[in-house]
Every structure is written in C-alpha cells, then in structure tokens.
Amino acid sequence: MTQTDQRGTTKKSKSFIFVAATVLSSFFIALWQEFLGQTLGALLGDLLWVGSLLLFSGSLILLLAHAQRDSPHEGLRLVAKTLPDSPVTGYVLTVLAGIAAAAFLAPWIWPILRPACPIPTQIVVATATDSEAVLRAAADKYEIMRRDENGGCRPADVVVYSAGTTEVVQKTLQNNWQLPTTAEPGSGSTGPSYLIDRSLGAKPHYWIPESTVEYLDLVNPVDKRIIKSAELDHNEEAGGLEYLGATRLTPLVWAVPTTFPHDVEPGIPYDDPDVNWARPGLRWTSVGRLHGAHQTRLLVEDDRILDVEEAEARFVGDEGADSSAALLCRLGTGSDTVALVSEAALYRAYHASDSVSPDCPEGIRTDLVPRYSPDLPFLDHPLIRVNWETVEPDDITKERRKFEDFLLDLADDEEAYRSSGVYAGYRSVTGQGAAAAELAAGHGVSREGEIPQWAAQFDAVEWFSWATRAKTAHEKAAEPATVLLAFDRSTSMASLPQQFDAARTAATTIIRDLREQDRFGLWSYPAGDTGAAATTAATLVDMVHRDELPQGLISAVEGLTPIYRPTPLREVIRDGVLALEKEQAPQAVLVVITDGVRIQDDPGLGQEELERVLDESDVRVRIIAVGGGAQQAEEQNACEVGLLPQLTEHPNVECRAADEGRADESARGVAEEARGGR
Missing domain, CATH: 1.20.58 (Methane Monooxygenase Hydroxylase; Chain G, domain 1)
Incomplete structure (x- = not known):
C-alpha cells in the first residue's frame, strides 16, 4: 500500500x-x-x-x-x-x-x-537602383532594433527607394526635390517643360549615392579635401548637404566569361573581334563613370592622352543601362561580353532568388568571373544628410541621429557582410567581407590579403578628378544622333490610363536627352481611321536639328491623345526605316512607342515584306512597349504582346518594356545609342 x-x-x-x-x-x-x-x-x-x-x-x-x-x-x-x-x-x-x-x-x-503606439517617425532615404534592396534590409534591421528598445512600439518607419539616375538626383536636390523647369527645345521664346519624372518619391532626409564622386559634383573639393557641409545655393529652398562618411565599400571589377584569357588583368579595354565590352551608363551611374575614370587614368599615365576620346567612343552607343543589374540583364545568358561592374553587383546576380523575372525575361547573367586590380577604384556609398529649408521637430532630429549612428556602426560590423548579413556581397569600410570573399575564392581569384590595402589607399577626391575628365572625353567622343520617334495614338493605347502616360514619359525623356547637333523627327500613327490615312503616320515634326525644333514640342507631346482605331505597326516601321535611310546617318535609330496590339481591317504589310526592308538597312529599330492593357496576361512581359515577339525576331529590332513605372528607364540612352552605335 x-x-x-x-x-x-x-x-x-x-x-x-x-x-x-x-x-x-x-x-x-x-x-x-x-x-x-x-x-x-x-x-x-x-x-x-x-x-x-x-x-x-x-x-x-x-x-x-x-x-x-x-x-x-x-x-x-x-x-x-x-x-x-x-x-x-x-x-x-x-x-x-x-x-x-x-x-x-x-x-x-x-x-x-494597453496604450496605443504613437505614429512612428518617418525617415526617407533616396539611393541608387543597385543599392535599394540592401538598404531596405538594413532599414528593417534598424526598425526591429528600435522596436525592441522601445517596449514593442516601433518609433521609426524608414522608407527606402531608388530615386532614378545620378543626373536626375543631382538636379532635384538643387531644386527642392523637383525637376527644374526646363526650356522647350526650339527657336524663339521658350516656355516651361511639362516633363515630369514619375520616379521621384518623397523628399529624402538622406541620400546614399553609389560614390562620393556624386556628392563632389555638387560640393566641389577644396585643396583635395572633401567639404563635409555645404549649402546648395542654386535654389533658395534647396537647403544643404552634410557628408557623414562611407556606409560600405565594393571594389569595381571586370566580370569576364570563362573563355576570357587568364593572363589578362583589368586595364584598358582592347580591340578583339571575339570580345565585346559593356558598362553601365557613364551619365547615369557612378559604376560607369569610375570605370571610365580608370580607363582615362591609365591612358594619360601611359602618355596616350590623345587616345582617351577614341577609347570612350567604344562605350558611347551602349549607355542605356542605368545600373549594374540592368547591364547584366541585357547581356542575357550567353553573350561573350566583359561587363565592367562592381563586385557586389556580380555577387547579387549569383545569389538572386530567381534570375528570370519580368524585369529580366531572358535571365540575368550569372556565369561571369570577377577580375580584380589594385588600380580599380571602389564604390563607397556615402551617407549624405539632406537639410531642407524647413524647421524639423526635435523628435525627428533625435531619431535621425540614431539612424545615422546605426548605419555608420554597421559600416564596419563584420557580421553584416557575411552571407546571412544585410550587406552580403559588399565589404566593410576596411575592405573586409566574408560573403564577397567566398565569391572570389569560389572562382580561384581570391585577393583577400590585398583588398583591405587597396581600400585604405582609395582616395575619392583623386578619382573625382579622373571621373570628370572621363565624362568630358565621353561627350566629345559622341557623334550627332539621328532619331525618328513614331508615337502610337491608336485607341488600344487607352485600355489602361497608365499606358498613354508611360508613352508620353518615354517620348519626353528622349527629347530631353537631345544635344545641339542631334537631329530629331516626330511622327504619330495612324494618320486617320480610313483609307490611306489608316496605314500611314502623320508627320508632326520633320527631321531637323535640336535647335530648330518647334517651340512647345514637349507640351505638344504631353497633349497627344489616343483617338484612332487602326494600328499600322509594320507599315510605320517600314516607312520610318526608309525615311531614315535618306538621312544617310550610319547610326540612325527609329523609336516606336506602342502597346503592340494590332487592330486592322485588312491584312496589311506582311512580316516577310518588312524583314526584306530591314535586311537591306543599317537603321536600328527600338520598340518601347507600354503594355497591352486588357490584352496583356498577368505574368506576360510588355514585349510579348501582340506583334512584338514577331518583330523582335529580326536582329535590327529590340524591345524595351516601359510598363510598371519603367518608362523613363526604357527610353533612357536611346539618343546615346544613336550617337555611337554598337
């Protein structure tokens, strides 16, 4: 018991x-x-x-x-x-x-x-396209840290967005975060531009560009020193900038195919029929500009200063890529091209969760090998505080200071640069980076003992000087562009409101990029609903130099509306190519803005007839696809709508998707391409 x-x-x-x-x-x-x-x-x-x-x-x-x-x-x-x-x-x-x-x-x-949490303080960060994802991860880490410190209530809401190209950001910083009113191209008196950059977000508290070179464009160095604080006196509301320091580093590299000679170190790109070269746009990115600076420096130091412009001419026609990711996407999966990018961009391409996406339908390039050199510069991603001419509440100022401390502490936190860290693929401000080191070691090109030494010797002010020379050489190397733009005004372009809005944005972006000696013409199609007008385009502007364009051209483009039913797409491409042949411009480009949806009562021009015209011409056709509206499937790329897949089978024809807010990006670089060719 x-x-x-x-x-x-x-x-x-x-x-x-x-x-x-x-x-x-x-x-x-x-x-x-x-x-x-x-x-x-x-x-x-x-x-x-x-x-x-x-x-x-x-x-x-x-x-x-x-x-x-x-x-x-x-x-x-x-x-x-x-x-x-x-x-x-x-x-x-x-x-x-x-x-x-x-x-x-x-x-x-x-x-x-329980008491309700107060509305969190919003901190806005503007950055470059290639940096947006990693900065969002860092912002999430900061928000979680602050919530834990604040008893479960999140005191800060950090908004990170890509603010467009270097050129756009610099202009808007000087103009109270708006594109400045620009003069209409043309002779006589000028009027305001209706161009709107639809990528701009809220006024940023911070700007994190790719390189300090971009900051130095706005605040020139004095006695080879970075001025840490300066007013932007171009506009009384512009405020000022404060340079707080680098947030992380990444060395520039040559990303080479596996067939590239093993004994060739990064230097001056050379002529070889078996090797192509590509880099992001010099006007749009610090990556492109610093790779140009590297080439310029080597040529000048080799007493070949007269070769600088000729060397830059190699890249004049391929300036459309506004980020390293966009460039790697354009290379596709099988091109024997050397990409001049950054180590972090190559790492992120290798570790993309899905290399095929609507933004990159052919798949991003993931089989390139990094090549390093002590002569190549770094991207240092500086933290720039933007001080607008407004009184800021104390609580916002206090939270901003905490955010600054967090980012600057993260700059040399080795855990952040491991494969599981928020800065995986980048390097700390001392040149250390475990995940990036694994990428190099995996290809047998590890330089871990040397990269920290190179990082310590990097001088942003010195590279700013070379980057300025490269930009000047690039502009001098360009030939005058010849561009004919054909604008689709068929009623199918109005199936969604944003379609025609994207078309206007793409057109005005191209017009804005024209230079003094460039020639430009503008058509709209169809010319009418019936008869011959239904299969032809109306000439709005004859081919003339930029300075001869009619007053109010951009306003007129913004005022176009979709009013006619037919879409004579093949006919317009044929007529445009033949018209440009008469210009006798070897690098001429026909730009066709359309949704790709063909509505025609008769069979019209056949594909074989069009291809015969294209075969006999050097004119390049660039289609900017704004989306097919109701005729575009949910997962379908804008360049896969209607006739576009057939048209792009010809090697002279390329398509760029302009839907989902990509209108500016799709049109950017068209004029540059017409100046240099490929």
Whole structure:
C-alpha cells in the first residue's frame, strides 16, 4: 500500500509540474508573440492559446470533482481519487483555472487595455537602383532594433527607394526635390517643360549615392579635401548637404566569361573581334563613370592622352543601362561580353532568388568571373544628410541621429557582410567581407590579403578628378544622333490610363536627352481611321536639328491623345526605316512607342515584306512597349504582346518594356545609342 501511495504521489507531482510548465510556457509565448512579433513565437502562441483553453476546461472539471468527492456520479468520483484530499488542492486548481483563463482571454483583452503606439517617425532615404534592396534590409534591421528598445512600439518607419539616375538626383536636390523647369527645345521664346519624372518619391532626409564622386559634383573639393557641409545655393529652398562618411565599400571589377584569357588583368579595354565590352551608363551611374575614370587614368599615365576620346567612343552607343543589374540583364545568358561592374553587383546576380523575372525575361547573367586590380577604384556609398529649408521637430532630429549612428556602426560590423548579413556581397569600410570573399575564392581569384590595402589607399577626391575628365572625353567622343520617334495614338493605347502616360514619359525623356547637333523627327500613327490615312503616320515634326525644333514640342507631346482605331505597326516601321535611310546617318535609330496590339481591317504589310526592308538597312529599330492593357496576361512581359515577339525576331529590332513605372528607364540612352552605335 505504501508503494502504491508513493507512485500515486509521484504521478500527481509530475502532473502538477507538467501543468505548471504548460501554463508558464503559454504565458511566456503569448508575451513573446505580443512584444517581439517573431514568426516562431506567433506559431507557438497560437498552439498554446488552444492549449490554454483545454487546460482551463480540464481545471474546471478537476475542481468540480474535488468539490464533489461524494458525488453520485461515478466519473467524478474516479477523477477525485487521482487528486490529493486536501484543501490546498482546491486552491491550486482555482489558481490554475484562473491562469489558464487569463492566457485564453489575453489576446482579446490586452489590445484594449494597453496604450496605443504613437505614429512612428518617418525617415526617407533616396539611393541608387543597385543599392535599394540592401538598404531596405538594413532599414528593417534598424526598425526591429528600435522596436525592441522601445517596449514593442516601433518609433521609426524608414522608407527606402531608388530615386532614378545620378543626373536626375543631382538636379532635384538643387531644386527642392523637383525637376527644374526646363526650356522647350526650339527657336524663339521658350516656355516651361511639362516633363515630369514619375520616379521621384518623397523628399529624402538622406541620400546614399553609389560614390562620393556624386556628392563632389555638387560640393566641389577644396585643396583635395572633401567639404563635409555645404549649402546648395542654386535654389533658395534647396537647403544643404552634410557628408557623414562611407556606409560600405565594393571594389569595381571586370566580370569576364570563362573563355576570357587568364593572363589578362583589368586595364584598358582592347580591340578583339571575339570580345565585346559593356558598362553601365557613364551619365547615369557612378559604376560607369569610375570605370571610365580608370580607363582615362591609365591612358594619360601611359602618355596616350590623345587616345582617351577614341577609347570612350567604344562605350558611347551602349549607355542605356542605368545600373549594374540592368547591364547584366541585357547581356542575357550567353553573350561573350566583359561587363565592367562592381563586385557586389556580380555577387547579387549569383545569389538572386530567381534570375528570370519580368524585369529580366531572358535571365540575368550569372556565369561571369570577377577580375580584380589594385588600380580599380571602389564604390563607397556615402551617407549624405539632406537639410531642407524647413524647421524639423526635435523628435525627428533625435531619431535621425540614431539612424545615422546605426548605419555608420554597421559600416564596419563584420557580421553584416557575411552571407546571412544585410550587406552580403559588399565589404566593410576596411575592405573586409566574408560573403564577397567566398565569391572570389569560389572562382580561384581570391585577393583577400590585398583588398583591405587597396581600400585604405582609395582616395575619392583623386578619382573625382579622373571621373570628370572621363565624362568630358565621353561627350566629345559622341557623334550627332539621328532619331525618328513614331508615337502610337491608336485607341488600344487607352485600355489602361497608365499606358498613354508611360508613352508620353518615354517620348519626353528622349527629347530631353537631345544635344545641339542631334537631329530629331516626330511622327504619330495612324494618320486617320480610313483609307490611306489608316496605314500611314502623320508627320508632326520633320527631321531637323535640336535647335530648330518647334517651340512647345514637349507640351505638344504631353497633349497627344489616343483617338484612332487602326494600328499600322509594320507599315510605320517600314516607312520610318526608309525615311531614315535618306538621312544617310550610319547610326540612325527609329523609336516606336506602342502597346503592340494590332487592330486592322485588312491584312496589311506582311512580316516577310518588312524583314526584306530591314535586311537591306543599317537603321536600328527600338520598340518601347507600354503594355497591352486588357490584352496583356498577368505574368506576360510588355514585349510579348501582340506583334512584338514577331518583330523582335529580326536582329535590327529590340524591345524595351516601359510598363510598371519603367518608362523613363526604357527610353533612357536611346539618343546615346544613336550617337555611337554598337
């Protein structure tokens, strides 16, 4: 009998321990879920919430059985026999039931009783396209840290967005974060431009460009030193900039195919029929500009200053890529091209979760090998505080200072540069980076012992000087462009409001990029609904130099509307190519803005007839596809709508998607391409 009692006591003790552990765990997980918001906490919290309901029910049954030991119900008597016959048992069961009930009701009662979190302070960060994803990850890390420090309430909301090209950001910083009013091209008196850059977001508190070179464009160095604070006096509302320091580094590299000679180090690109060269736009990116600076420096130091413009001419016609990611996308998956990019861009291409996307339908290039050189510069991604001419509340200033400290501390936090870190693929300000080192080691080109030394010797002011010379050489190397733009005004372009808006944006972007000696013409098609007008284009502007363009051209483009039913797409391409042949311009480009949807009552011009015209011409056709509206499937790329897949089968025809806010990007660089060719 004694043994039985001891076993019973042991069982009862274990039961109470289990029950107590369950209750305490439930309460702990509920708090975890509430204050930390962890995924695992949410899962276990849901499971133990159900457990608390069962525990509450079981506690009531045990309490009832304990109170009714002499109950006529046999079930209650059997349950009561498992419980100690003591007044303490009742108290314990009562407390147990109360805790279980509290845990069960907490998810409903706590939100009512707790004080509401105040609206978080918003911090806006403008950056480059290649940096947007990693800065968003860093911003998330900061928000979580601040929430933990603030008892579960998030005091800061950090907004990160890509603010467009270097050129756009510099202009808007000087003009209260608006594109400055520009003169209409043409002779006579000028009027305001209706051009709107639709990529601009809210006024930023911080600007994180790719390189300090971009900051130095606005705040010129003095005595070879970076001026840490300066007013932007171009506009009374522009405010000023404060240079706070680098946030991370990444060396520039040559990304070469596996067939590239192993003994060739990065230097001056050379002529070889088996090797093509490509880099992001010099006007649009610091990557392109600093690679140009590297080439210029090597030529000048080799007493070949007269070759600088000729060397830049190699890249004049391929200036459309406004980021390293865009360049790697354009290379496709099978091109024997050396890409002049950054180490971080190559790393991110290798580690993209999906190399094929609507933005890159052919797949991003992921088989290139990095080549390093001590002569190549770095991107240093500086943190620039933007001080607008407005009074800022103290709480915003305080939160901004915390955010600055966080980013500058992260700059040399080695954990951030591991494969699981927010800056994976980049390097710390001392040149260390575990994930980037793994990429190099994987290709047998590790330079880990040298890169920190190169980083210590990097001088942004010195490279700014070379970058300025490269930009000048690039502009001098360009030939005058010849561009004919054909604008689709068919009614299918109005199936979605944003289609025609994108078309206008693409057209005005091209017009804005024209230079003094460039020639430009503008057609709209069709010319009418019936007869010959239904298969031809109307000439809005004859081919003339930029300075001879009519007054109010951009305003006129912004005022175009889709009013005619037919879409004579093949006919317009044929007529445009033949018209440009008469110009006798070897690098002429026909730009066709369209949705690709052909609505025609007659068969019209056949594909074979069009291809015969294209075969006999050097004119390049660039289609800017604004999306097919109702005729575009959800996962379909804008360049896959209607006739566009057939048209782009010809090597002279390329298509660029302009839907989903990419109108500026799709049109950017068209004039540059016409100046140099490929």
